[in-house]
Amino acid sequence: MSEQQSYEPGKHPDLPPPPNMVGAIGWIRENLLGSTTNIVITIVTIYLLYTILPPMINWLFINAVFEGASRDECRAVMAEAGAQGACWAFIGQRFQLFVYGFYPEPERWRVNLSFILMLAALIPILFDNVPYRKWGLRFSMIAPIVICWLLIGGLGLVSVPTDKFGGFMLTLTIGVTGIVGSLPIGIVLALGRQSHLPAVRLVCVAFIEFIRGVPLITLLFVASTMLNYFLPPGTSFDLLLRVLIMVTLFASAYIAEVVRGGLQALPKGQTEAADAMGLKYWQSMRLIILPQALKISIPGIVNTFIGLYKDTTLVIIIGLLDPLGVGRASLADTKWQGLSTEVYVFVALFFFVSCISMARYSLYLENKLHTGHKR
Amino acid sequence: MEATTQQSLGDRQPLWYRVLYDKETRSIGIQVLTISLLFAFFFYIIHNAMVNLEAIGKGYSFDFLWEPSNYDISQHLIDYSSRSPHWRAAIVGILNTLLVAVTGIIIATVVGFVLGVLRLSHNWLINRVVYVYIEYVRNVPVLLHILLVHGIIVNTLPIPKNAMMAFEGTLFLTNRGFYTPKPLFEPGMWAVLIAFIVGIGFTIWFKKYAKKVQDATGKIYPVFMIGLGATVGLPIIVFLLSGLPLHWDYPELQGFNFKGGLVLRPEFVALTLALSLYTAAFIAEIVRAGIQAISHGQTEAAHALGIKPNRTMQLVIIPQALRVIIPPLSSQYLNLTKNSSLAIAIGYMDIVATIGGISLNQTGREMECMTIVLLLYLFFSLCISGFMNWYNKRMKLVER
Numbered sequence: 001m002s003e004q005q006s007y008e009p010g011k012h013p014d015l016p017p018p019p020n021m022v023g024a025i026g027w028i029r030e031n032l033l034g035s036t037t038n039i040v041i042t043i044v045t046i047y048l049l050y051t052i053l054p055p056m057i058n059w060l061f062i063n064a065v066f067e068g069a070s071r072d073e074c075r076a077v078m079a080e081a082g083a084q085g086a087c088w089a090f091i092g093q094r095f096q097l098f099v100y101g102f103y104p105e106p107e108r109w110r111v112n113l114s115f116i117l118m119l120a121a122l123i124p125i126l127f128d129n130v131p132y133r134k135w136g137l138r139f140s141m142i143a144p145i146v147i148c149w150l151l152i153g154g155l156g157l158v159s160v161p162t163d164k165f166g167g168f169m170l171t172l173t174i175g176v177t178g179i180v181g182s183l184p185i186g187i188v189l190a191l192g193r194q195s196h197l198p199a200v201r202l203v204c205v206a207f208i209e210f211i212r213g214v215p216l217i218t219l220l221f222v223a224s225t226m227l228n229y230f231l232p233p234g235t236s237f238d239l240l241l242r243v244l245i246m247v248t249l250f251a252s253a254y255i256a257e258v259v260r261g262g263l264q265a266l267p268k269g270q271t272e273a274a275d276a277m278g279l280k281y282w283q284s285m286r287l288i289i290l291p292q293a294l295k296i297s298i299p300g301i302v303n304t305f306i307g308l309y310k311d312t313t314l315v316i317i318i319g320l321l322d323p324l325g326v327g328r329a330s331l332a333d334t335k336w337q338g339l340s341t342e343v344y345v346f347v348a349l350f351f352f353v354s355c356i357s358m359a360r361y362s363l364y365l366e367n368k369l370h371t372g373h374k375r
Numbered sequence: 376m377e378a379t380t381q382q383s384l385g386d387r388q389p390l391w392y393r394v395l396y397d398k399e400t401r402s403i404g405i406q407v408l409t410i411s412l413l414f415a416f417f418f419y420i421i422h423n424a425m426v427n428l429e430a431i432g433k434g435y436s437f438d439f440l441w442e443p444s445n446y447d448i449s450q451h452l453i454d455y456s457s458r459s460p461h462w463r464a465a466i467v468g469i470l471n472t473l474l475v476a477v478t479g480i481i482i483a484t485v486v487g488f489v490l491g492v493l494r495l496s497h498n499w500l501i502n503r504v505v506y507v508y509i510e511y512v513r514n515v516p517v518l519l520h521i522l523l524v525h526g527i528i529v530n531t532l533p534i535p536k537n538a539m540m541a542f543e544g545t546l547f548l549t550n551r552g553f554y555t556p557k558p559l560f561e562p563g564m565w566a567v568l569i570a571f572i573v574g575i576g577f578t579i580w581f582k583k584y585a586k587k588v589q590d591a592t593g594k595i596y597p598v599f600m601i602g603l604g605a606t607v608g609l610p611i612i613v614f615l616l617s618g619l620p621l622h623w624d625y626p627e628l629q630g631f632n633f634k635g636g637l638v639l640r641p642e643f644v645a646l647t648l649a650l651s652l653y654t655a656a657f658i659a660e661i662v663r664a665g666i667q668a669i670s671h672g673q674t675e676a677a678h679a680l681g682i683k684p685n686r687t688m689q690l691v692i693i694p695q696a697l698r699v700i701i702p703p704l705s706s707q708y709l710n711l712t713k714n715s716s717l718a719i720a721i722g723y724m725d726i727v728a729t730i731g732g733i734s735l736n737q738t739g740r741e742m743e744c745m746t747i748v749l750l751l752y753l754f755f756s757l758c759i760s761g762f763m764n765w766y767n768k769r770m771k772l773v774e775r
Binding site for chain 1: 405413500513517518530709745749
């Protein structure tokens with residue numbers, strides 16, 4: 001009989017867990033092979049990945065051609081290797097076009113400078129722990145005017161007509177203007193919809209429901225074909241400006257609905273308490289109601305912004321040249337015909353990166369503003 | 376002097392001050408101002424439009440709708456030729472939009488629910504794969520998806536001569552479209568249809584009856600299996616008994632393209648597929664959020680009562696999750712319908728492409744065409760949201 005160490009009750013040291021319950025093996029057992037269904041799912045998924053991923057990676061990277069002056073050169077390289085792949089050389093050759101559109105070449109520094117200014121203006125708005133934030137915010141107020149001047153020109157700069165705008169720069173112009181413009185209009189519309197004044201409420205509801213009921217593309221058509229009829233005879237209106245107005249109005253109706261959700265989620269006691277404190281309507285809105293309502297609606301607002309940003313691609317249908325439009329236009333060049341997939345993948349990557357950063361920022365903000373008890 | 380009350384202080388203000396700062400006056404004033412500004416605005420733009428239209432000699436009339444359209448539409452669900460009037464082109468467009476919307480909504484719902492449930496799976500691998508897929512789809516514009524799918528169909532599928540064959544020659548995949556046999560119905564099919572309707576009616580009645588029995592005695596009938604038997608089995612039996620009143624029209628290669636059969640055009644396939652996969656990613660997130668919103672205590676309570684896991688899902692979790700899911704789901708359906716207007720980018724002939732596109736360009740009647748298109752979309756949206764509101768009300772938590 002082996003000698004047994006005896007312990008007092010409750011004093012026995014903890015034994016290590018069984019080896020197949022921890023570490024890599026334990027993790028696999030738990031997460032991949034937990035039950036029969038689980039095993040089946042794992043096998044099917046691995047099979048799917050095996051059939052989809054390798055060809056995709058081959059096409060995207062391994063067999064892809066990164067340098068060349070025409071599609072035929074790409075083809076020659078691929079024929080030598082005996083494999084099908086993407087012809088990224090095209091993107092490389094037309095990269096400037098994708099970024100700036102047809103913005104005149106000697107003036108492109110203005111676009112670059114505007115981009116840097118935009119980032120600089122965004123930082124103090126987005127993050128509250130940057131030094132000199134107060135001054136930064138003041139700068140952010142002026143920056144849009146400066147950027148507008150830089151892009152359009154005049155007052156000492158060569159003026160650039162807006163039909164030269166294109167590529168990612170156009171996407172950013174429309175997206176950022178829409179985002180900046182739609183938030184205040186949307187908040188006002190949401191307050192109008194909650195108003196006690198029936199006439200104001202009616203107007204806001206009609207506007208919001210009309211805009212939300214029709215697709216953006218029809219509104220853009222209205223902007224491009226019909227708007228001139230509604231203006232005094234002889235006035236002509238810049239197409240980009242019309243698009244900007246339409247996109248802003250469109251997004252503001254959606255923002256209004258999101259903010260209304262936030263307003264409705266607040267207990268009525270908040271408004272009553274503000275009234276009891278003797279605050280006037282705008283005071284109570286500014287100090288009590290909106291800060292809370294907007295906080296609740298952040299995810300919805302950012303989602304609307306992402307939607308708006310993605311919707312900027314629709315402008316190609318009325319003839320503006322965003323990255324997709326530029327890409328399709330350059331595909332008309334006989335040297336590069338038939339590379340549409342490359343263009344789409346490249347533009348998709350751009351949108352994916354921008355949209356996912358917005359989504360991540362929204363998560364960060366939600367966590368930061370979460371003052372309640374989180375489970 | 377201290378006796379001066381609040382009221383007399385107020386009285387000391389001049390009359391105009393009291394009127395201006397009175398709550399009633401203000402609210403009436405603001406409303407009158409809003410309405411009059413609105414009227415002034417509408418008067419202004421309508422006046423401008425009238426002046427402008429007169430200047431170029433155009434009126435505002437819908438007479439052009441009865442003129443021949445002079446263009447062809449490749450996919451038409453009703454009889455249509457280039458000699459048909461514009462209003463018929465508009466109806467073809469409406470039907471095409473509805474076809475995409477309905478097919479898209481069905482596929483998106485099914486795929487979305489599956490993805491949403493897989494996203495909650497304990498299996499780490501499928502969970503991650505679905506997550507990556509959803510993030511990719513949601514963060515890329517829908518127009519790009521449509522163009523990409525269309526590009527893949529048109530560029531990588533073979534020409535009809537070397538068509539890709541699937542299912543023993545019943546499905547041909549080509550870059551001109553997908554060809555499948557077309558069912559040709561004979562009169563006996565009516566009996567099958569009637570059997571199907573009877574089956575549905577019986578299922579609805581049986582469901583109510585089973586619920587009554589369950590409420591009274593606790594006995595549970597296999598409602599789903601019996602319903603399935605009534606709605607699917609009964610029509611099949613009638614179909615067999617009435618001597619197979621159906622034969623197929625197979626597509627055949629003639630010259631450069633297939634003849635006969637049922638053809639799904641590449642534009643339709645690309646649009647439906649792209650829209651439904653895009654919307655499915657959003658629906659998946661909605662479903663996941665809805666199921667996660669139900670507190671775990673509900674599952675535990677159901678288990679404590681001895682309800683089996685499957686029935687817990689069916690009786691406890693899903694009915695509650697649906698309440699959270701339905702409002703955002705309805706707005707996704709609306710989005711899908713509205714996004715179908717992107718058809719114009721790949722040349723699928725929906726409302727925007729027919730009446731708002733070619734008809735508009737041919738007749739030069741921008742105002743009238745756009746009015747029709749906008750009103751139609753508003754009508755669709757109101758219908759979908761009306762239906763969803765009705766459904767939502769039915770599902771709503773009945774509170775005391």
